[in-house]
Amino acid sequence: MKKEKVLFVCVHNRIRSQMAEAFLNRLAGERFEAHSVCLDPVSPNPLAIEVMLELGIELSGNQPGDLPAFLNQAELFSHVITVCDDISRERCPVFPDNASRWHWSFPDPDIEGTWDDKLEAAREIRDGIRAAVVEFIVEQT
Numbered sequence: 001m002k003k004e005k006v007l008f009v010c011v012h013n014r015i016r017s018q019m020a021e022a023f024l025n026r027l028a029g030e031r032f033e034a035h036s037v038c039l040d041p042v043s044p045n046p047l048a049i050e051v052m053l054e055l056g057i058e059l060s061g062n063q064p065g066d067l068p069a070f071l072n073q074a075e076l077f078s079h080v081i082t083v084c085d086d087i088s089r090e091r092c093p094v095f096p097d098n099a100s101r102w103h104w105s106f107p108d109p110d111i112e113g114t115w116d117d118k119l120e121a122a123r124e125i126r127d128g129i130r131a132a133v134v135e136f137i138v139e140q141t
Contacts, residue, residue: 001031003030003031003032003033004032004078004079004140005033005034005035005076005077005078005079006032006034006035006077006079006080006081007077007079007081007099008020008035008081009037009039009082009083009084010036010038010083011038011084015109016083016084016106016125016129017036017037018036018044018048018059019048019052019059019125019130020081020104020133021034021036022034022052022059023130023133024136027133027137031137031140035065036065037065045122047109047118047119048109048122048126050119051122052126054123055126078099079099079100079102080100080101080102081101081102081103082102082103082104083104083106083129084108102136104132106125106128107121107125109122109125
C-alpha cells in the first residue's frame with residue numbers, strides 16, 4: 001500500500017509542526033509519511049525537545065523543512081495541515097487543490113513565565129496535537 005503524504009506547516013517550525021510530524025509518523029507510519037516545514041526557519045524550541053522526550057520521541061536533531069522545495073512538490077501531498085494559530089495561518093502559502101487542507105489552531109508556545117510554566121504550556125500543546133493527530137488518523141480510516 002502506498003503511503004499518503006502529509007505536510008504540516010507552521011510559521012517557525014519550532015514546536016507545533018515538528019510534534020505533529022513526529023506523532024503521525026510514530027502512530028501511523030505504516031499508512032502516512034509526514035513532513036513539516038516552516039515559513040521562517042529557526043532552531044527547534046528546547047521546550048518541544050523536552051516535552052517530546054517525556055514520551056520517548058527525540059526531536060533534537062530535526063531541521064526545518066525547506067518550504068520552497070515542498071511547494072514545488074505540493075502535488076505529491078494528500079493532506080496539508082497548518083498547525084499555527086489563526087492569525088499566523090494567514091501567512092501560510094496556498095497549495096494545489098488536489099491536497100486536502102486542514103487547519104488545527106494551536107497557540108504560540110512562547111509564553112511569559114517560569115520554565116515550569118512554559119513546560120506546562122508546551123505539554124498542553126503537545127497533548128492537543130497528539131489528540132488531533134489521533135482524530136485525523138481515525139477520520140482517514
